[in-house]
Each structure stands twice: as structure tokens, then as C-alpha cells.
Amino acid sequence: MELYKLTAHELLEKIKKKETTSEQIVSDLTKRIKGVDVKVQAYVRASGSTLLAPDSKPNGIPVSIKDNICTDGYNTECCSKILQGFNPPYNATVISKIISSGNSFLGIKCNMDEFAFGSSTENSCFGPTHNPWDLNCVPGGSSGGSAAAVAADEAIWALGSDTGGSIRQPASFCGVVGLKPTYGRVSRFGLIAFASSLDQIGPLTKDVEDAALLMNTISGYDPQDSTSINTPVPDYTKALINDVKGIKVGIPKEYFVEGLDPEVKKIIEEAINKLKTLGAQFKEVSLPHSEYAVPVYYIIATAEASSNLARFDGVQYGLRAKAEGLVDMYKKTRSLGFGDEAKRRILLGTFALSHGYYDAYYLRALKVRTLIKQDFDHIFKDFDCIITPTAPTSAFKIGEKVDDPLKMYLSDIYTISVNLAGIPAISVPCGFTKEGLPVGLQILSKHLNEEMLFRLAYTYEQNTEWHKMKPKL
Numbered sequence: 001m002e003l004y005k006l007t008a009h010e011l012l013e014k015i016k017k018k019e020t021t022s023e024q025i026v027s028d029l030t031k032r033i034k035g036v037d038v039k040v041q042a043y044v045r046a047s048g049s050t051l052l053a054p055d056s057k058p059n060g061i062p063v064s065i066k067d068n069i070c071t072d073g074y075n076t077e078c079c080s081k082i083l084q085g086f087n088p089p090y091n092a093t094v095i096s097k098i099i100s101s102g103n104s105f106l107g108i109k110c111n112m113d114e115f116a117f118g119s120s121t122e123n124s125c126f127g128p129t130h131n132p133w134d135l136n137c138v139p140g141g142s143s144g145g146s147a148a149a150v151a152a153d154e155a156i157w158a159l160g161s162d163t164g165g166s167i168r169q170p171a172s173f174c175g176v177v178g179l180k181p182t183y184g185r186v187s188r189f190g191l192i193a194f195a196s197s198l199d200q201i202g203p204l205t206k207d208v209e210d211a212a213l214l215m216n217t218i219s220g221y222d223p224q225d226s227t228s229i230n231t232p233v234p235d236y237t238k239a240l241i242n243d244v245k246g247i248k249v250g251i252p253k254e255y256f257v258e259g260l261d262p263e264v265k266k267i268i269e270e271a272i273n274k275l276k277t278l279g280a281q282f283k284e285v286s287l288p289h290s291e292y293a294v295p296v297y298y299i300i301a302t303a304e305a306s307s308n309l310a311r312f313d314g315v316q317y318g319l320r321a322k323a324e325g326l327v328d329m330y331k332k333t334r335s336l337g338f339g340d341e342a343k344r345r346i347l348l349g350t351f352a353l354s355h356g357y358y359d360a361y362y363l364r365a366l367k368v369r370t371l372i373k374q375d376f377d378h379i380f381k382d383f384d385c386i387i388t389p390t391a392p393t394s395a396f397k398i399g400e401k402v403d404d405p406l407k408m409y410l411s412d413i414y415t416i417s418v419n420l421a422g423i424p425a426i427s428v429p430c431g432f433t434k435e436g437l438p439v440g441l442q443i444l445s446k447h448l449n450e451e452m453l454f455r456l457a458y459t460y461e462q463n464t465e466w467h468k469m470k471p472k473l
Contacts, residue, residue, distance in 0.1 A: 082337025092190020165415025172440025
């Protein structure tokens, strides 16, 4: 039996029945990675070497990790030249939780856009990741490596990070499940920051049950993270109920306008109709400030990125360029170490925070962010959740948008409002285009209501076959 094809919950059941072992799963997965990653390039160092954490129990399932989550003893480089060779002296909290739960993690990291700056996983110093459904297409980003690894059966499940859609959008492009938790539900300690008020670690999995299981493991209060929410974590698997009768769902009219691919729109409408037949109640709603989400996001996110990346100057971490003086060393290191997209975002953010422009751009963006959050708060007084497309299109060709940053930024138009508001959202597979590319359905709910997401997503999944489809590699 090819163990790598199974879900985590299926493998856990086999381990429980003594039909397989953790070591056998890792061995099978290693062979799969060696066999197909030359095509997909989901991992940045796919030598086939793996790690079963030394203190993990023999019943664990290996988790693949995005290259911006710190792992003690294994390089964490954010797919950037400026961090080449950085070996963290500690584990991120999510890694510690994975190990203490009895699971393990692979000693090779998943590819990503440099410092999570991108929507296609083309901005990596290791080169692009390819979509398993069409190797000429992008897998989405910035967690494209994690999503592609799960879709290609090179991972049982994986962790990504989501700043503006970087879990959900690649989940949509690769036909897997991707969850962005409530801001603060999962610790950010050990996640190398892009935008601290937006970043959130979350799971990418083969089905909804696996997402619930992994959320049970990584969620919870962490005193090392000042933004961590100190509230009990429910057992998310108890929310896996195949019943949506009476659940009130809002459909935002602003998300079904010009710019949404007609084929994607048709697939999303079919998914909505399916949920209607299962008993969910739908009504059109309005998110009047959603038109400002993209400019607000790219002011706030780049401003925070500019601040967070100031520490990478050649003094403490990674690359250090040879130079005659300290200032010259700073300049050469950052010029050589950062890619084009990282430089672009640092410059945008520094400009937005500069004297004379702070009030006009950054402060105003913060005020509009509050209005966007209030739009969601207003809807969730009367509705249990909101349904939208995850992305306006299916996966696009590698290189298609690389020379048009604005066109690339619009790939996240349906996901970034969630991060600005700090609410949870999940993407589940809901169909395929005529070209055979996956499309994702996005479900949103109020703060700390991941259980509603799991219930709706699980019901849809149990009554469709999309999550069982596999790419031919």
C-alpha cells in the first residue's frame, strides 16, 4: 500500500491497529519525494533526508513545514539569499507542540515566496514551485510549496503562514484544504515576521478532518507571543458534523462583480446551490468597504515588512557582503540579499512610514482597516458565516504576472480582508475548470468561530467528491 496517499486520520487509524508505523510512513514519503519533487519542486532541499523528532512517540505523523517557521537544528531561510545558512537555536511554538503531541516534522522545508512576499511562489531564491495539476502553472503563494507538497502526496499534511491569503489562495490553486485561523489563536513565536499584525500560521491538508486534527495540535495560548489569545481551545473534531440545516450564510455582492472569472463564478454558484440543497440558508449581504481592502493591505503590510526586515543587515543573520565600512556593508548585503519583490515592498513600506506621508497613508489605512472589520462585525450579528470565491481565477501560468506587480497583488483580492479583520477563514476544493485546474470555496466566520468553518466545510466535503481528486504526476 502507498501510505503517502492516505490522510493523517487514516494513517493514525492504521497505526492504532498496528497495520503500519511512523517509520514506515516516513520511509514511504521519502521515496515519494525523491520520485516526484524533481518536477514539482515543493521542497527547497529535497535530498530525501528526513527527521523524526528524537523525543517524538512512535505513533506520530510527519508534518511538512514552510521555510519561515523556525526549526532547531535545521535551516530556516525564508527562501531568501540574505538568510542562507541561518540555523535557528530554537523551535517555533507550533513545532514544539507538534513534537510534544507525538508527531514529527520533515527535516526539509517547503518552498515559498521570499519572506512570504508573493502570490505564486515564483519569488524564491531556490526557484519556483510548480502546480501538481499543471506543471506549467503556479501553485499560488506564498505557501505554494506547502500546498503543492500536500496536493502531490509529497506531504501528509503541512503548515503554512497566511498574511493576506497565503494559505487559502494556494490551497485553492492546488485543490487542498487551507485554514487561516483567528489572529492570535495559533502562536506566532518562531514565525519569521512579514507583517506582525496580519501573520498567522495554519494547516494545509488533504481533507477537513485533518485540518481539525492539526488545529487541535497547534492552537492555544503562548506567553511567548504577546498577541496570543488566552482562551480555551475546543476539540475541533467535534465540529465535524454533516449537517448545515438552518445555518445562515451571507453572500457579499461585492465579491461577485467584474474581475471574477466567469468559469470560477459558475463553479462557486454550483457549490452554493449544493449547500442550499443540504439546508443552509443564503442571503445577499454587503461589505461596503471591501473595495479599499487591496490598497489598505498593501500600505499596512509593506509598512510592517519594512520595519521587520530592518534587522537583516548582515550583522547577526545569514549573508554578509564584503565591504570597506559598516554603512557600505549594510548597503551591499541588503542589495545582494533581497530579491526584487522584497526590495519593492521594503521601499513601499518605508515611503508610507516616512515623515510627511505617515498620516496621509499609514494612519489613514489603519482607520479604513477598522471600517473593514466593522463591516464583518455587522454581518456576523445576523449570519453564521460568509461564503466567497477563494481567488478570482484558477492557477495562472508561471511567468504570466511576474512583470505586473499590481496584477499579481489582485490575486489576493478575496482573501486579504480576512487578515485585516483578524477573523478565521477556510478554503475547500469545490470543482475544476475546463483546463482541469482546481477552484476553492472560501468560508469566513467571526472571531474564534473556527468550529462553524469546520462544520460547513465538512458537510460540503462529505457530500461532494472534489477532495478525493488527485493530480497525475
